[in-house]
Amino acid sequence: MEPFLQMVPYLLVECxxxxxxxxxxxxxxxxxxxxxxxPTTNNGDCGVNAVKYIECHALGVSFDPKDFARCSEENEG
Known part of the structure; x- marks a missing residue:
């Protein structure tokens, strides 16, 4: 992860x-x-949560996993 964290700022400046x-x-x-x-039930679920976290961070919205777990429970019921 460290190389990615170092590289992205340079890419943003370059582009x-x-x-x-x-x-x-x-x-x-x-x-x-x-x-x-x-909220992950399978090993492959983390990608969706990672994308949602990036989206919330970019928009300045709080990312509280409890809120996402509640939405999941409401959809199952």
């Missing part, structure tokens, strides 16, 4: 339009891997 260069620094990204409360 950013000239007016957007100030938005992106070259500091490495950090990541957090929540292990408790993440």
């Amino acid at each position: 950013a339009a000239t007016g957007n260069l100030v938005k992106y620094g070259l500091e490495p990204y950090t990541y957090e891997r929540p292990l408790k409360g993440v």
Whole structure:
């Protein structure tokens, strides 16, 4: 994961339009891997949750796994 965290800021700077260069620094990204409360029933379920986490993070929306677990339970009932 470390190489990816180092590489992405450089990719953003390289691909950013000239007016957007100030938005992106070259500091490495950090990541957090929540292990408790993440609703997965199969090993392959983590990809969907990862995409949803990225989407919430990009939109500035809180990602609380308990909310997603509740939605899943409501859909099953």
